[in-house]
Amino acid sequence: xxxxxxxxxxxxxxxxxxxxxxxxxxxxxxxxxALGSGAVKLDVAMLYADLAESTRIAMTLPAWLAAxxxxxxxxxxxxxxxxxxxxxxxxxxxRVMGVFIGDDKxxxxxxxxxxxxxxxIHVLRPKFSKYGHLAENGxxxxxxTGIDAGQVFVARTGIRRNNDLVWIGRAPNIAAKLASVRxxxxxxxxxxxxxxxxxxxxxxxxxxxxxxxxxxxxxWEWRDAPAKMKDVIYRSNWWWRPPSG
Numbered sequence: 114x115x116x117x118x119x120x121x122x123x124x125x126x127x128x129x130x131x132x133x134x135x136x137x138x139x140x141x142x143x144x145x146x147a148l149g150s151g152a153v154k155l156d157v158a159m160l161y162a163d164l165a166e167s168t169r170i171a172m173t174l175p176a177w178l179a180a181x182x183x184x185x186x187x188x189x190x191x192x193x194x195x196x197x198x199x200x201x202x203x204x205x206x207x208r209v210m211g212v213f214i215g216d217d218k219x220x221x222x223x224x225x226x227x228x229x230x231x232x233x234i235h236v237l238r239p240k241f242s243k244y245g246h247l248a249e250n251g252x253x254x255x256x257x258t259g260i261d262a263g264q265v266f267v268a269r270t271g272i273r274r275n276n277d278l279v280w281i282g283r284a285p286n287i288a289a290k291l292a293s294v295r296x297x298x299x300x301x302x303x304x305x306x307x308x309x310x311x312x313x314x315x316x317x318x319x320x321x322x323x324x325x326x327x328x329x330x331x332x333w334e335w336r337d338a339p340a341k342m343k344d345v346i347y348r349s350n351w352w353w354r355p356p357s358g
Contacts, residue, residue, distance in 0.1 A: 158221075161288045189229070223303065228352070230352040261284040265285060
């Protein structure tokens with residue numbers, strides 16, 4: 114069979130698929146989903162953390178330094194996501210996708226977002242400031258995090274020995290788009306679906322003396338929102354220091 118015929122047969126096979134989705138209770142690994150017609154339906158909170166200006170970083174800085182920045186950002190983001198019970202299921206260049214399930218999935222995703230922001234501000238920037246290349250090229254390490262929640266359809270795609278899971282639904286797409294927003298010092302963007310499920314600790318900031326609590330979020334107009342999307346979006350520039358010990 115030639116390549117042309119193979120391509121046509123592959124598409125015909127996909128079109129002939131009779132899906133057999135099952136309700137999921139756990140975040141699946143690739144081997145948990147059948148390559149043919151298997152799929153999992155899952156209620157999740159999807160978090161994307163995206164390193165800002167990665168193209169400029171890669172084209173301006175020495176390759177080894179650009180690689181170290183990306184590696185440090187992704188490694189620390191993964192550590193934070195996993196600490197809060199999230200599952201790492203995808204890397205896309207300079208960004209990572211975390212999947213959260215459970216009744217408090219949005220709370221844990223928001224905590225992870227705040228701690229990723231703390232890490233960028235208080236760890237990555239200071240530690241990489243010793244390299245003059247960043248200041249010389251006007252580069253400040255920054256990022257964005259987007260979170261949305263809803264039902265996803267998880268399927269396994271590709272060919273034998275070369276396949277992975279795809280996450281189909283609004284939540285992964287919207288979270289990824291929100292993670293790419295760059296406005297002032299705001300780094301965390303969530304939909305109203307997520308915002309409505311936050312708890313007191315991810316909604317308010319309390320000073321040490323527990324006086325005059327402050328809301329950590331504000332309404333934001335998403336001018337580039339996908340068509341037909343009417344959701345209210347909230348944004349925050351707050352950070353949350355990870356626990357020690």
